[in-house]
Structure formats: structure tokens, C-alpha cells
Amino acid sequence: MSVSAIEKECVANMSKAVEFLKQEVRAVRTGRAHPGLVEHLRIEVSSYGSTMELRELATISVPDPGTLLVKPFDPGTLKDIEKGLQTSDLGIAPQNDGKAVRLPVPPLSGERRQQMVLQVKKMGEAQKVVVRNARRDANKAADAAEKAKEISEDQSKDLKDVVQKHTKKYEDEIQSILTAKAKEIESGA
Secondary structure (H helix, E strand, C coil): HHHHHHHHHHHHHHHHHHHHHHHHHCCCCCCCCCCHHHHCCCCECCCCEEEEEHHHHEECCCCCCCCCEEEEEEEHHHHHHHHHHHHCCCCCCEEECCEEEECCCCCCCCCHHHHHHHHHHHHHHHHHHHHHHHHHHHHHHHHHHHHCCCCHHHHHHHHHHHHCCCCCCHHHHHHHHHHHHHHHHHHHC
């Protein structure tokens, strides 16, 4: 395996970890209503015989900072959407008005905010582990390529240095995402 191929695979794995974290933290409640809270919820739709994401079944809007409005594309799925929202781990009771489902997003208590911050930190740590595993895999690939005489000892050392720089960059990016989300949760923004 060439030096550039090893580096390219390593960077791809690290960037996937960061993108995954960005998606994960979007779904974490901050005390303010935003579509990211529910758009990726999987809803069991009996009339379609499948499970779909909420954003595929309805438009999700924010009529005011404390409410989400979920309007199904197909009125026949309203009951399924309501049931899916009730059984989700959001902790929000949906209100069905016959045409749409309203989700009043209550403000978070101080204790709940701290729990959310810890949850976000755990998500970040998990993705930092993924980044470090990508570094380990790249270093192993460099050692294997050096042993197989595909690359020189200097190339292997240089590659490991570059991989370490990428690791630091992506860990810093993960940390900045965590810091921003923690601040958002604590302020209730």
C-alpha cells in the first residue's frame, strides 16, 4: 500500500467520525425547538409496511421557539407519526390536532442540562476513539508496508508524523464541536 493511499484512508475514516458526531449532536435537545431534534427519528408506518425517517414522512417546522410542528405529507400516516413520537426517547408529549402534530419543547432544568452535556461528551469521546483507531490502523499499515519493502523507513516515519498531525487536527475539531454544543445546552440557546 502506498504512502498516499494509507494517508487518504486514514483521513477518510477520521472525517467520517467527525461527520457522524455532527449528526449525533444535532439531535441533542438544547431547550429550544429545532427540526434536528426529530427529523432522523425512525417511524414505523403500518400502511407502508416499513420504517422511515420522520423527515421523509412530514414537514417539520418551528412556529415558535418552544414548539415543533410536524405536518405529514400523507394524512393517513398522522397516527403512526404520533405513536412514533410518543415511543421515542425525546420525553416530549405530542399533541395531535387532526392535521398535524405539535411538540411543545419544555425548557431544560439545570440538572437535565448537565446530563445532556455529559451525554454529548460521551459521544465526543467515542468519536475520538474512532479517530485514534484510524491512526493506529494507518501506523500498522505503514509498518507493514515498510516490512514488505514497499516504502522506506524514512517514508514510514514521515507518514506516521503526518498521521499524527491529522489525528490532532480531527481531535481538536471534535473538541470544538463538543465545546460549542455544551455552551449551547448550558445557555439554552
